[in-house]
Amino acid sequence: MITPKSASQPSLQDLTARFLAARAATGGEVENPGEVVPHEVVGGFRAPTRLTWDEALAVFRLFGVEPEMLPIPPEWAAVVNLDTEGVGVPLAAGLFPQRFRQVPGAFATGPVGTPSAAHPQPGFTALRGWIKKALKSKSATNLLVAAGVATVLGDHADADAALVAAEELCTGAWRAIWENQHAAVLWLRGNQAQAARLWASADDRPAIVFNRGLSALFGGNPAASQLRAAAIALPASSGWSHLASLYAGIAESPAN
Numbered sequence: 001m002i003t004p005k006s007a008s009q010p011s012l013q014d015l016t017a018r019f020l021a022a023r024a025a026t027g028g029e030v031e032n033p034g035e036v037v038p039h040e041v042v043g044g045f046r047a048p049t050r051l052t053w054d055e056a057l058a059v060f061r062l063f064g065v066e067p068e069m070l071p072i073p074p075e076w077a078a079v080v081n082l083d084t085e086g087v088g089v090p091l092a093a094g095l096f097p098q099r100f101r102q103v104p105g106a107f108a109t110g111p112v113g114t115p116s117a118a119h120p121q122p123g124f125t126a127l128r129g130w131i132k133k134a135l136k137s138k139s140a141t142n143l144l145v146a147a148g149v150a151t152v153l154g155d156h157a158d159a160d161a162a163l164v165a166a167e168e169l170c171t172g173a174w175r176a177i178w179e180n181q182h183a184a185v186l187w188l189r190g191n192q193a194q195a196a197r198l199w200a201s202a203d204d205r206p207a208i209v210f211n212r213g214l215s216a217l218f219g220g221n222p223a224a225s226q227l228r229a230a231a232i233a234l235p236a237s238s239g240w241s242h243l244a245s246l247y248a249g250i251a252e253s254p255a256n
Helices: 012-021 038-044 049-056 058-062 076-080 125-135 140-152 156-167 174-189 192-200 206-218 224-233 239-251
Strands: none
Touching: 049 058, 049 076, 049 140, 049 239, 058 174, 058 206, 076 125, 125 140, 125 156, 140 156, 140 174, 156 174, 174 192, 174 206, 192 206, 206 224, 206 239, 224 239
């Protein structure tokens, strides 16, 4: 189904298509997807593995630190292609904006709902082995990323263990990254109110502004201005900037 062009605000379908096509030239896997409704986009779109891994490490530089360079873990491509039950993707280590792959039809008829907690995913033996190995490391980068990945898999005990192990390593500039990761893990576990309080008390950094806008959007509060500010503050080449714009479009829709 082709969506008509709008002379004013781009439609949510347009924003979705643009977001999914972001950096396609460098990824080389998507060319001119066209203006299609979200369910058609999600049916044929596969995000480049390297691109999503780079996005999963982007948060470190947004907080002004240089992360350890981690190779792509086993079964990461399968994680990228997991079906997503919710659309609330916080900006944190081990997460990537391409997890948002469609605008649910409910957005057209009512407010955004509260996302549910991540459920345990079957399989992923090799990736779970990578997480267990990360838990024994003394790398703050590795542990924070492992916390995010474990939460995506629904392995909440491992996510907690990674956060505990990382906390003593995250001093100075790293402390803010750890606090943001803690809030993101809470968010994905279904503790949105607690995550929102942590982000509300954090410094005004682009990643924090993004996550505040996210929590406001799903909490039924005005969110568009924060999300627009995040989209401007984040690198224009980043999928996180495109996702901020997309969330802002949702926040500005009549249903919300």
